[in-house]
Structure formats: C-alpha cells, structure tokens
Amino acid sequence: MNPGRTYTLTDNKGESTLYYQLVRELADRFLDIIPDEVVLRESIRNASTWKGVLRRLSRRERHVGKILRDLDNVLTPFLTGVNEHLLTLSLTDRLDRTMRTSRDQYLFYMLEIELTNRINRDSFLKAPWRMALIAHCLRDFRKGCQSKRGEIEDQCTHCDLDCYVHMGSELLDRYQINPFISVSMDHQRLFKHLNNDHPEMGVLGIACVPELVMGMRLCEGLGIPVVGIPLDANRCSRWLGECLETTFSLKELEELVKPSV
Numbered sequence: 001m002n003p004g005r006t007y008t009l010t011d012n013k014g015e016s017t018l019y020y021q022l023v024r025e026l027a028d029r030f031l032d033i034i035p036d037e038v039v040l041r042e043s044i045r046n047a048s049t050w051k052g053v054l055r056r057l058s059r060r061e062r063h064v065g066k067i068l069r070d071l072d073n074v075l076t077p078f079l080t081g082v083n084e085h086l087l088t089l090s091l092t093d094r095l096d097r098t099m100r101t102s103r104d105q106y107l108f109y110m111l112e113i114e115l116t117n118r119i120n121r122d123s124f125l126k127a128p129w130r131m132a133l134i135a136h137c138l139r140d141f142r143k144g145c146q147s148k149r150g151e152i153e154d155q156c157t158h159c160d161l162d163c164y165v166h167m168g169s170e171l172l173d174r175y176q177i178n179p180f181i182s183v184s185m186d187h188q189r190l191f192k193h194l195n196n197d198h199p200e201m202g203v204l205g206i207a208c209v210p211e212l213v214m215g216m217r218l219c220e221g222l223g224i225p226v227v228g229i230p231l232d233a234n235r236c237s238r239w240l241g242e243c244l245e246t247t248f249s250l251k252e253l254e255e256l257v258k259p260s261v
C-alpha cells in the first residue's frame with residue numbers, strides 16, 4: 001500500500017502494532033516525569049498549539065523539550081515527508097490548519113491521542129448514548145459506496161464486506177456504539193445539537209491524526225467524553241489529489257471499546 005502524504009503508522013505488512021506499542025511506551029515514560037495524565041496532556045497540547053514559538057518554548061520548558069526530543073527519536077519512522085509536503089502548500093492550503101500541520105505537531109498529536117484515550121476511556125464507556133464518526137475516506141470507492149443519509153450523518157449499508165467502514169461499523173454495533181460516516185463539515189454545530197438530545201453522550205472518532213486531534217479538542221470543549229483511533233495513513237484526495245485506499249486498526253478499536261473485565 002502507498003505511504004500516506006505525511007504519516008504512515010503501518011509497516012510493509014500493513015501492521016501498526018509497533019506504532020501503538022511505541023506510543024504507549026512513550027506515554028508511560030513521560031508519565032514518570034509528569035505523573036498526571038491531564039497535566040502532561042495540557043503541557044504538550046499548549047506546546048503543539050503555539051506552533052510558531054514551539055522551539056523557543058521547548059528550550060524554556062525543559063520537560064517539553066525532552067518530550068519532543070524523545071518523540072522525535074522514536075516516532076520519526078512513522079512520519080513520511082511532512083517537510084516536503086509543507087513546501088508544496090498553496091496559499092489556500094497554508095490557511096488550512098490541518099494541511100499545514102508541522103512535523104513537531106504530528107509528534108505531539110500522536111502522544112495527545114494516546115493520552116486523551118487514557119483520560120476519557122472510562123467516561124466514554126459509561127456514557128448512556130455513544131456514537132462513532134468514521135472518516136468518509138475509509139469507504140471502498142472501487143465499487144461505488146451505497147451509504148445512505150441517516151438521521152445524524154451518512155450510514156453504511158454494508159454493501160462491501162472488505163470495506164473498513166463496514167468492518168468498523170459491525171464492531172461498533174456489537175458494543176452498542178452508533179456508527180456514522182462523517183460527511184458534514186460543521187462538527188461543532190453537530191455535536192451541540194446532539195448534546196441537547198443526549199446530554200450524556202460519548203463520541204469516538206476515526207480520522208487522520210490532525211483531524212482526530214481537532215475533533216477531540218472540540219468535543220472536550222463541549223464537555224463530551226471523546227476517544228479515537230487514527231487512520232493508518234493520510235491518503236485521501238485532500239492530501240493526494242486522489243482518494244487511495246486507507247485503513248485503521250480494528251484490533252486497537254476493539255481494545256478501546258471493549259469493557260474491561
């Protein structure tokens with residue numbers, strides 16, 4: 001399978017096991033320095049948000065600098081040409097915060113997703129109404145997707161057993177999580193509207209690394225417990241000009257949503 005435009009979590013056998021193992025080990029290591037998951041995440045979240053002053057900030061806050069160096073040492077193999085991508089951005093793309101995500105931001109975002117899952121998993125699992133938003137680029141475009149407009153977002157009609165949306169939706173259904181294909185652009189409006197109907201809802205996102213982080217921050221800002229799984233690579237038309245097949249880890253998804261015994 002082709003690499004993603006800026007990151008690829010899978011090896012040449014299509015396995016992302018090593019990525020997940022390494023990001024967990026890094027999170028454990030950083031929690032030895034800052035033992036509170038929320039404090040650690042706020043620290044890296046602030047650093048990743050102030051893109052322009054990141055390096056300066058890293059020098060001033062020594063722990064952030066160390067975290068960034070360790071992330072760089074361990075996770076660099078999963079970044080695929082971020083700097084080259086940034087050099088090709090058009091003026092319009094440079095206004096798009098997803099497209100202009102920097103190398104350091106990718107590294108912090110990968111850790112942020114892991115920490116957010118640890119922080120929110122229990123509240124998400126306890127939420128009486130849970131939904132999943134699955135990136136539309138996971139649909140199998142080879143045969144023509146037969147998804148239908150649902151009450152909230154599009155819904156899979158299971159026309160293709162090899163399609164990752166089908167496989168993810170089946171798994172989510174088994175754990176009483178309502179799966180939808182994410183097609184609307186205004187997620188803030190969507191979540192606010194849903195939160196009125198379901199004041200104790202939980203959200204699971206499956207999206208590329210920068211989109212997932214933005215979605216997680218948005219949900220948390222609205223008080224919604226959120227967890228998520230990154231796509232194995234960013235290969236949609238937004239990044240590549242054409243939509244190439246992409247995947248995510250069904251094993252990690254099940255680990256995330258399976259109630260602990």
Ligand code: SF4
Pocket residue numbers: 139140141144145146147148155156157158159160161163164165166
């Ligand atoms: S299985 Fe679902 S998401 Fe995949 S192509 Fe068919 S309808 Fe679309």
